[in-house]
Amino acid sequence: MRREELLDAAEDLLGDQGAGALTLAAVAERAGCSKGGLLYHFNSKEALIKGMVERLIEDFDQLVAAQGHDTYTKNYLAATFEAVRTGRLRRWAVVTGASGNLLLLAPLREAMARWHREGLDDEPDPVAAQIVRLACEGLWDVVSHDPALYDDERYDELKRRLLALLPA
Template identity: 90%
Template sequence: MRREELLDAAEDLLCDQGSQALTLAAVAERAGCSKGGLLYHFATKEALIRGMVERLIEDFDQLVAAQGHDTYTKNYLDATFAAVRSGRLRRWAVVTGASGNPYLLAPLREAMARWHREGLETEPDPAAAQIVRLACEGVWDVASHDPTLYDDERYTELKRRLLALLPA
């Protein structure tokens, strides 16, 4: 059993049944492997949650890097809306909600600080860049807690308006 499949099973379990259902035995059953197979990759529930948090960060970093704009903020904006439209942000809410331990979310706090500082010194308008990044977090929050609140047309308009805040 691959590590990614175990993380997928844990995230699916969280989405379907909530954080109270996240046990190593339940994840192993969902993944179709033995508990020993799960323990080989994740010795504790905390290690499993940490693995999910780290994967969320890596996924978003890759999404930002794949955008190809001339500024980090434009890449960040496109990555945010790509994640919203694909449903990937739903995982943020369930994974962060599963961790009642602030220690397990420390990597996410560090990533958020990095994302908000990245490239600001090279942005044509650093204040506008910060406003757009903060607005993206609002989009993340809404989309992860209520994915049906806005349709594609509304997201397209929100993205267009946020892009208009940035110098060309």
């Protein structure tokens, strides 16, 4: 059993049944492996949650890096809208909701701080860049609670308006 498949199973379990259902035995069952197979990769529930958080950060970093814009904020904005439209942000809600332990979310807090500082000195208007990044955070939060809130037309308009806040 691969590590990624175990993380997928844990995220699916969280999304379907909530944080109370996240046990090592339930994840192993969902993944179709033995508990020992799961323990080989994750020796505790905390290690499993940490693995999910780390994967979320890495996934978003890769998504930002894959964009082809001239500033970090434009890449961040494009990555946010791609994540929202593809349902990837649902993972954020279920994973961050799984941990009542703030120490397990420390890597996510560090990543958020990095994402909000990254490239600001290179932005033509650093304050506008911060406003757009904060608006992205608000979109993440709202859409994680109600994924069907906006249709494609509304996303296009929101993205267009946020881009308009940034100097060309």
